[in-house]
Amino acid sequence: MLRVRFAPSPTGFLHVGSARTFIFNWLYARRNGGTMVLRLDDTDVERNTEASVNSIFGGLRWLDLGWDEEYKQSERLALHRQIADAIFQKGLAYRDFTPAHAGDSERSGPSQTWLFNPGMRELSREESDRRAAAGEPFALRFRVPRGLGQQVRFTDAVYGEQVKAADDIEDFALLRSDGMPTYHLASCADDVDLKISHIIRGQDHLSNTYKHVLIFEAAGAAVPHFAHLPLLVAPDGSKLSKRKHGPIVSVTTYRDAGFLPEAFLNFLCLLGWSPKDDRDRMSRQELIDAFSLEGINRANAVVNFKEPAATPEEMFDPKAVWLNAEHIRALPVEDLSARLLPVMREGGVNVTPEKMLAVTPLIRERIKLMRDALTAADFFFVDQLPPYDPAELIPQKGDAAMAAKALTRAREVLAKTEFRHDPLDHALRAAAQELGLKAGQMFQPIRVAACGRKNAPPLFETLEVLGREKTLARIEGALRNLS
RNA sequence: GGCGCUAUCGUCUAGGGGUUAGGACGGAAGAUUCUCAAUCUUCAAACCCGGGUUCGAUUCCCGGUAGCGCUACCA
Numbered sequence: 001m002l003r004v005r006f007a008p009s010p011t012g013f014l015h016v017g018s019a020r021t022f023i024f025n026w027l028y029a030r031r032n033g034g035t036m037v038l039r040l041d042d043t044d045v046e047r048n049t050e051a052s053v054n055s056i057f058g059g060l061r062w063l064d065l066g067w068d069e070e071y072k073q074s075e076r077l078a079l080h081r082q083i084a085d086a087i088f089q090k091g092l093a094y095r096d097f098t099p100a101h102a103g104d105s106e107r108s109g110p111s112q113t114w115l116f117n118p119g120m121r122e123l124s125r126e127e128s129d130r131r132a133a134a135g136e137p138f139a140l141r142f143r144v145p146r147g148l149g150q151q152v153r154f155t156d157a158v159y160g161e162q163v164k165a166a167d168d169i170e171d172f173a174l175l176r177s178d179g180m181p182t183y184h185l186a187s188c189a190d191d192v193d194l195k196i197s198h199i200i201r202g203q204d205h206l207s208n209t210y211k212h213v214l215i216f217e218a219a220g221a222a223v224p225h226f227a228h229l230p231l232l233v234a235p236d237g238s239k240l241s242k243r244k245h246g247p248i249v250s251v252t253t254y255r256d257a258g259f260l261p262e263a264f265l266n267f268l269c270l271l272g273w274s275p276k277d278d279r280d281r282m283s284r285q286e287l288i289d290a291f292s293l294e295g296i297n298r299a300n301a302v303v304n305f306k307e308p309a310a311t312p313e314e315m316f317d318p319k320a321v322w323l324n325a326e327h328i329r330a331l332p333v334e335d336l337s338a339r340l341l342p343v344m345r346e347g348g349v350n351v352t353p354e355k356m357l358a359v360t361p362l363i364r365e366r367i368k369l370m371r372d373a374l375t376a377a378d379f380f381f382v383d384q385l386p387p388y389d390p391a392e393l394i395p396q397k398g399d400a401a402m403a404a405k406a407l408t409r410a411r412e413v414l415a416k417t418e419f420r421h422d423p424l425d426h427a428l429r430a431a432a433q434e435l436g437l438k439a440g441q442m443f444q445p446i447r448v449a450a451c452g453r454k455n456a457p458p459l460f461e462t463l464e465v466l467g468r469e470k471t472l473a474r475i476e477g478a479l480r481n482l483s
Numbered sequence: 484g485g486c487g488c489u490a491u492c493g494u495c496u497a498g499g500g501g502u503u504a505g506g507a508c509g510g511a512a513g514a515u516u517c518u519c520a521a522u523c524u525u526c527a528a529a530c531c532c533g534g535g536u537u538c539g540a541u542u543c544c545c546g547g548u549a550g551c552g553c554u555a556c557c558a
Contacts, residue, residue, distance in 0.1 A: 007558090008558095009557080009558045011557085011558075041558065043557095043558080044557060044558065046557090047557075047558085096556085098556095100555095100556050114554075114555095115485095115554095137556095138556095139556045140556090141556090159488070159489095162487085162488090164486070164487075165486085168485075168486055168487090168554095169486090169554095170554070172555090172556095173555080173556050174556095175556080176556035177556055178556080180556085182555090182556065182557085182558090183557070183558045184558090186558095187558085202552095203488070203489090203551085203552070204551090204552055204553075204558095205552090205553085205558095206487075206488065206552070206553080207486070207487055207488080207552065207553040207554080208552095208553065208558095210487095228488090230488095230489080230551095231551070231552080233550090233551075235493095235494085237549095237550055237551070238550095238551090239551080239552090267495095270495060270496080270507090271495065271496095272495090273496095274495085274496055274497070276496090276497065276498090277497085277506095278496090278497070278505080278506045278507075279506095279507095280495090280496095280506085280507050280508085281507095297496080298488075298489060298490090299488095299489050299490060299550095299551095300488095300489075300550080300551060300552095301494090301495065301496090302494060302495080303494095303495095304493085304494045304495080304508090304509090317494080317495090317508085318494080318508055318509050319494075319495065319507075319508040319509080320508095321508090322507090322508055322509085323508085325521095329521080363520095364520095364521090365519095365520055365521040365522090366519070366520045366521080367520095376520095396518095428517090429517095432517095438517090439517050440517050440518075441517090442517080443517040443518075444517075444518065446517095447517075447518065448518095453518095453519095454518055454519075455518060455519035455520080456518070456519070457518095457519080457520085458516085458517070458518085458519095458520095459517060459518085460517090
């Protein structure tokens, strides 16, 4: 039975790297009929926050992926201690009574490799028991086989055969002196108990995996399969951090900016994985069908965002934005319209589903992010157009007089033309011809009058949706501006 | 410092002992349309360096360099 897990520690918002790890696990489970387990690795009580849990769940809910089972590591401490004790009873771990030091010993000084504490490792069982019984605090450390030339090995589905001399592995802690399990112990104990068959996680754990193999073996459990994922990094190659890179590393930023969850999912999948057949836009189902561990590559992938966040949407990886536009265009108009509705309303636009459905085809190819609809379609929803430069009304190779002539004629024609695409097309083209104007010279003043700007959707469809009343009022306004 | 992982256009990647080294984004140019988009066409753009193996290496091996990870009683 194939079982995978996503095990975030709730110490921050949902990170794009974590999201991708979740996605790859999910894809693997769905592809192979496996079970997806979500486990909150919350043993670091100090750093866990409720806000973080909310961010993780909120992000995952948005991605709409789902999982089959859910656990909280902090509720499973008894299991962790039981396994730690079993390892200790087998003589594969020892008590270390050295007072805890707050992680300051590294980086300063000659920084020698710390492997183990000989005094504590060699302490007799009697002495150890006596000091423990006396209430002296201790950390429990794994007794890594030393001086025997042993090797620890495992096969990684992505990185291949991995071997390390046991002598190079430090005697890592299993339990802290306060009795709480460390990440390594808790993670492995839970993986054993939850019968996780495949561990798919970030490559930052590749070198930790030797320790985990040691724990699995010491616990007498089967060692699961491993697949490590290349890391997602910033354009300068450094690892993504909120501290340094800000909201761009948070999944909710993409949601709030108007990414479609399936587009974001698609984008993340293409970082460090390839279907190997030149496809780029892929649906959820296509991703499931194409996913395999063989498609994962080994080099870190850059999330190509702009460091000093330029304009709001210019900061995103251009490929993510493009993919989003692709997904938007691939959506049936009805679906896109329905999904645009809440975006517009959140943006303060009062719009009916009917109106939205009429507007959607006009902006569909003109928006990259969902929120772009707010600016792309603004003129459909306001009573009064915001002020614009009357010079915009003047057509190519024309002057104010030409603009006035075109608008005056348009006012007459539009007063009696049916407001549908074809009649509008015929009437306005005929009017242009009468006036001796090129189509563009006729249309531009009308477009600017109706939309308040030069760049807008095609004229006839736009007028049709806008309606006669608003159109004529706006032409009226434009003529006033011109004089 | 120690141990390990990685290295193809600016970015994501395909490929693999002999290829015009392929695709995508982004960039440039053009076509098209009533503007803007969308679409289509074209162009520029890469095998980290040095040794070896080989008739032949970008591909295999070794070394270097660089980047990254681990080296906590964080996860």
